[in-house]
Amino acid sequence: MTTLGDGYEARPISLEAYREACTRLEGRIFGGNWGYAFDPPVKAPPPLGESFQWGLFHGDDLIGWHHAHQRDERTVYMADTGVLPEHQGKGLYSRLLPHVLAVYRDAGYTLVSSHHRATNNRVLVPKLRAGFFIQGLNLYEGGLNAALTLSLDGTYREAMHVRSGFRPAAGEAARRLGLHLQPGAGEDGQEAPRVPMPETDGEGLDLGDGYTLWRVPYAVYRDVYARLEASAYASVSFDWASPAPLAGPDVPRYVWLIAHAGEVAGWQLSRQWDARTAYMVNTAFLPRHRGKGLYTRLLPAVLDALKAGGYSLVRSHHHATNNAVLIPKLRAGFRLQGLQVDEHGVMAVLIYPFHPVYRDYMDVRSGLTRPQDEVARRLGLSPLTPEEEAT
Known part of the structure; x- marks a missing residue:
């Protein structure tokens, strides 16, 4: 017992x-x-x-x-x-x-x-x-x-x-996968450089414990990202070995920096994905600022801004084994919608619906709930009543 x-x-x-x-x-x-x-099974x-x-x-x-x-x-x-x-x-x-x-x-x-x-x-x-x-x-x-x-x-x-693709091969795991250990793999990297917080207009959003969230222009984010990218990620992505041949889509972008004690502690970049959907492209916290619940506190502010921008859905991709991000996303109401392999590895696809009927629709598609009420109407379905099913 x-x-x-x-x-x-x-x-x-x-x-x-x-x-x-x-x-x-x-x-x-x-x-x-x-x-x-199903009909009754014919096999034992x-x-x-x-x-x-x-x-x-x-x-x-x-x-x-x-x-x-x-x-x-x-x-x-x-x-x-x-x-x-x-x-x-x-x-x-x-x-x-x-x-x-x-x-x-x-x-x-x-x-x-x-x-x-x-x-x-x-x-x-x-x-x-x-x-x-x-x-x-x-x-x-x-x-x-x-x-x-x-x-x-x-x-x-x-x-x-x-x-x-979330971590490089190291130690016994590398040996069991039949890989030569690359020089420096698995070793603790140097402490991330300390980048002063750029000058910003307006007032930052208090995230608690001395952290504030600031909306910044995309060009400011790109400069910070270039200086801190290597310190923010340990994941292993495909090396394209050449610059992208085409320009990225010219869509609205939404960018924030997280500040602590006058320095950059992390960032968040989102952009438009399609006519209904925003895409949370990139969120990172420098190693010394992790494990403090910042992602959970950041999410509501980002979602509120994207909802105010008129979006119906928010999409994001994360390494399938990155539970440190998947857990707060699912707790905030995101739903697992797929897996994909891209240049970053095996990625879990998450969707957050602002509309409660679409949220119910996702549960119907997964089989968690039966189609009824407004969801059934929008799907053009007329489900049996419990009494009809019993007969």
Whole structure:
């Protein structure tokens, strides 16, 4: 038995007890999801392998469960976690995760995998905080799923960063990937140069702890960026070996510098993407200013400015293993919409909708919710009522 606080406990249960609980309660837990109704299967399921089940209890009442089973010789698959609606929003998932992950580690597994609907931030955020990385997207009978993997092996975790382009290959991870270690790779770089904050007009926005946000012309940003780029990023991008042959699009740009003690601490650049969308191109904080919650405090100011500019959506791309940025973005309401490979590596594509109906639409597309009300009307859908589905 594991105490989860506030009167909640996780108790081991049998596979049969888990299946009985699913039959009895899954309609209440997952009834709002939108899936495809297959005909009954004609094939028997494959052997399950080693499995793990916990019942989640509040007092003597079973209010949820967690089930996982062996996927292969290295991987355990977190197949199903459910909590009754009246017990959701209490942090149970975050409190349960360390317990089950410790069990999987002790059982000898190297990898822990799971799938979740791509817009289900209430699950994605605690998973990323626990160290899972986004590994892919797949379209299945339940909708659009995000595939997550946690490496319980630190070296493989570093290799995942190398694969995404977020970090250079170094040490044992480089050897396991069959790479020669480049001179200087993995070594701590020199401290970033201290660049005085350029003169600015108007009044900066207070971000707390002595940090202020200033709107600046694009040319000022380019000068600062050229001086500090090497200090702000450790990622590995493709070397085009020649300047871009064409000029960039002439679109509106929105640029801010972050100041601290009279010096540049970081920046943010956004620009128009299309007729409805703004693109958050580039955000960086110098190493000595990281880990202070600045990204979380910066986001509302940038989103407010882009909304005032008339945009309906905000787009951004981030290395798929850069959880330090993905977590605050998802917590702010961005939704995972895809993965792409570009010159910077394997990038997660995020979208933030200002319009609540479009936000609901994204949940419908992922299968997290059923089409209804205004979303159904805009999609030209007439879903069955629960009574009609029952018949």
